[in-house]
Every structure is written in C-alpha cells, then in structure tokens.
Amino acid sequence: EVQLVESGGGLVQPGGSLRLSCASSGFTFTTSWMHWVRQAPGKGLVWVSRINTDGTITDYADSVKGRFTISRDNAKNTLYLEMKSLRAEDTAVYYCAKDGWGSWGQGTLVTVSS
Amino acid sequence: EIVMTQSPATLSLSPGEGATLSCRASQSISSPYLSWYQQKPGQAPRLLIYGASTRATGIPARFSGSGSGTDFTLTISSLQPEDFAVYYCQQDYSLPLTFGGGTKVEI
Numbered sequence: 343e344v345q346l347v348e349s350g351g352g353l354v355q356p357g358g359s360l361r362l363s364c365a366s367s368g369f370t371f372t373t374s375w376m377h378w379v380r381q382a383p384g385k386g387l388v389w390v391s392r393i394n395t396d397g398t399i400t401d402y403a404d405s406v407k408g409r410f411t412i413s414r415d416n417a418k419n420t421l422y423l424e425m426k427s428l429r430a431e432d433t434a435v436y437y438c439a440k441d442g443w444g445s446w447g448q449g450t451l452v453t454v455s456s
Numbered sequence: 457e458i459v460m461t462q463s464p465a466t467l468s469l470s471p472g473e474g475a476t477l478s479c480r481a482s483q484s485i486s487s488p489y490l491s492w493y494q495q496k497p498g499q500a501p502r503l504l505i506y507g508a509s510t511r512a513t514g515i516p517a518r519f520s521g522s523g524s525g526t527d528f529t530l531t532i533s534s535l536q537p538e539d540f541a542v543y544y545c546q547q548d549y550s551l552p553l554t555f556g557g558g559t560k561v562e563i
Contacts, residue, residue: 377553379501387493387501387544389553403552437500443491443546444512446500 344368344445346438351450358428358454364421364438364447371419375441378412378423380434381449390436391423406432428454458482458547462556469561475532477559479545484525489549492521492530495558496541504543505530535561 350362364376378390391402391412400412411424421438435449459482469475479490487508493501503512505521508528518533532539540563545556 386558387495387546387555389555392553401551443493443506443548444503446502448500 344440346440346445346447348436348438348447348450351436351452353453353455354428355456356429356454359424359426360428360452362423362425362436362438362450362452364423366419366421366438366440369440369445371414372416376412376414376421377439377441377443378421379437379439379446380432380452381437382431382434385434388434392441393421425452428452430454457552458485458550458554460545460547460554460556462543462545462559464559465557466560466562468563469535470563471535471537473535475530475535475539475561477530477532477543477561479523479528479530479556481526481528481547485547485549487524489547490521490523490528491546491548492519493544493546494539494541495544501544532561 345367347365354360377392380388380390393400393412397414409427413422433454435451437446437449439446461480463478490508492505494504495501504515504519509521520531522529542558542560544558
C-alpha cells in the first residue's frame with residue numbers, strides 16, 4: 343500500500359523558514375516524480391512544485407519561485423520542501439503527491455502569522 | 457498559464473439524481489492530461505478520472521468523464537450520499553500545472 347506522510351508544518355512568523363518532509367513507502371520512490379500541492383483554508387488546490395526522479399529537474403509555481411526549494415533523498419525515500427521568506431499568503435495545508443496523482447499524503451498545515 | 461474554469465460553482469441535488477460538472481480550459485489540452493478529483497472536508501483529494509475518461513482504481517462506474525480540447529465533463533449518474541463533496545479538474549499538460557476552482561455538490 344502506497345503511503346505518503348507529510349510532517350514539518352506549524353506556525354511561523356512572516357519572513358521565517360520551514361522545511362516540510364514527505365516520507366514515502368509502498369512504491370518505488372526512486373522511479374517516481376513527486377509533487378507538492380497546497381490548499382489555503384477554504385480555498386482550492388494549487389500546484390506548488392515538482393521534481394524528477396533523481397532531483398535534477400525541478401519546477402515551481404511563480405508564486406513560490408526563488409523562495410521554495412524542492413528536493414529529495416532517494417536513500418531515505420523522502421521528499422522535501424524548503425520554504426523561506428514565508429508570507430501570510432503561504433498559509434495552507436501542503437500535500438505531497440506521487441506523479442500520476444493517485445496517491446496523496448494527508449497534508450501538513452503551515453500557518454504564517456505574527 | 458492554462459486557466460481551468462469549472463461550472464457551476466455549486467450544484468444542489470438530491471440522492472439518486474444525476475450530476476453534470478463542467479471544466480473548461482483556456483487553451484486546448486491533450487486528453488491524457490486531464491484529471492478529476494473528489495475532496496471531502498478534512499481529507500486529501502482523491503483521484504477519480506485520469507486521461508479525461510479513465511476511472512482510477514476502485515472508482516465506481518457511476519462516475520464517468522468525457523470531453524476533449526477545451527471542454528471536459530464529469531458525470532455522476534446517480535448520486536450516493538457519499539458523493540456530496542467538492543470536485544476539481546486539473547491539467548498537467550503544461551506548466552504551471554493548474555486546477556479548476558472546484559464544484560461543490562451539495563444536498
């Protein structure tokens with residue numbers, strides 16, 4: 343069974359940083375592109391970033407480009423999202439998802455507030 | 457950026473009725489790159505349809521997808537109590553990947 347478990351969310355002040363993790367199991371992580379998607383409270387889904395199998399190709403939404411960095415550790419079957427210069431509008435539940443979109447984590451809440 | 461527009465925003469129906477949800481793309485999308493999701497409160501999205509018309513594993517046959525180019529449709533043939541939720545379409549044809557704003561199907 344595919345499992346994706348996000349962690350690392352929490353309350354952070356504007357301008358602060360946070361690193362999210364997504365621990366994966368039940369599938370071959372090393373051959374899967376991975377994504378981050380976020381959802382602000384009461385709002386819709388927004389794609390944030392994706393990464394290829396070996397981490398050499400990364401793509402970002404314009405709203406996070408230059409502030410967020412996606413990475414992966416294939417030895418640990420873990421996906422990361424490093425978030426810097428956080429803004430109030432980054433407040434959201436962050437989901438990791440396996441490419442093909444059939445498997446999503448349960449999400450981790452990031453709240454940016456003073 | 458391809459903008460995905462869903463309509464209606466809200467659909468008020470009764471169990472047993474059929475539902476037709478629309479998704480329009482601002483430019484043409486190749487069908488393999490159009491998906492539909494269901495999301496219930498407090499839960500992650502669940503893949504229903506990929507490739508515009510192929511049901512994902514375990515999805516009941518009452519869910520069907522159709523369309524091509526810029527116009528796509530999700531049809532629920534006979535609403536069950538568990539189908540009342542928010543539905544999103546998504547394109548992964550070109551970057552940035554984009555979702556529609558969602559259609560809430562309510563009782």
